[in-house]
Amino acid sequence: MNHINILMVDDHPIIIEGYQNVLMATKREDQTLHIETANNCDEAAIMIERASKKYPYHVCFFDISLPGSEDGKYTSGEDLALLAKELMPRCKIVILTMFNESYRIHNIIKEIDPDGFLIKSDLTSMELADGFQQIIKSPPYYSSTVSNYLKKTISSDIYIDDINRKILHLLSQGIKTKNLSEYVSISKSAIEKRKKHLKLLFSVEDGKDETLLKEAREKGYL
Incomplete structure (x- = not known):
């Protein structure tokens, strides 16, 4: 996959800018990244629906905490992730969140089964760069908090x-x-x-x- 269409959804423009800069600076020479951004559920839902008809996204990054849509249909990044999975089944879904409580991690994995799951407090430029390449090539990629949580729950039958x-x-x-x-x-x-x-x-x-x-x-x- 050399031409990669990406959607990044986060309600903090400076965070999106940071992600973009890291990916552009660390992409492989043969990769062309086309990055679109949205700051809330309404913008993102429109972009996902539009992209699914013509040029589907290859990778979508969703922050979990987002301003909900006007009609109340989408209330978080989780809702958008499910929409993207439904309309673009081949799209890689990456969840980024500040939440690191185990029940949230558990629910996100159960509901969405994302290709990438990054806790913002774990995140370094290096991890984002490595994670992105792994998600494209052979997902899933989970940051350390998520991996540690999964290891702890090994005794439960859930997974x-x-x-x-x-x-x-x-x-x-x-x-x-x-x-x-x-x-x-x-x-x-x-x-x-x-x-x-x-x-x-x-x-x-x-x-x-x-x-x-x-x-x-x-x-x-x-």
Whole structure:
């Protein structure tokens, strides 16, 4: 993906300016970034609807706390993220927020399952730059507060749902990742994303499936 259409939604123009400057300064040589911005739900909803008809955004950044729309239909970045997912299914959704309470993090992951999730207080220019490239290439990318929260919740069954359990079971039976979609009724990219998620949850540092299975066995999931 070399020409990248981006929408950034935040009600603080100076923050958006900062994000833009970082991405423009750190983009790869072969990348052209076309960045559009919005400061509230009304502007953003119009732009998402317009883009979806002709030139869909490749990446959307949403701050969670935003002035709601006049008609009360959209009240936050979460609502806009769901709209973008519905109208532009291939768009990468990135959530940026000041909220770092675990229940908010939990709800956002459950509701939106974003490709990127960055807590503003964790954010450095370097992290935004690295995160952006990873989100384009192989999402998800979660900043440290989010990753730590996910690791803490490993004991709860919320994230190890039936599909994830089935993926772990099939991998343990020696089924190759490329063939998993024959057994699980989701796409290959969705399977890849879930595997990445599982590796994050089980703190798999080396990225290997064997390590994932070993950790899952030790924690009683296999």
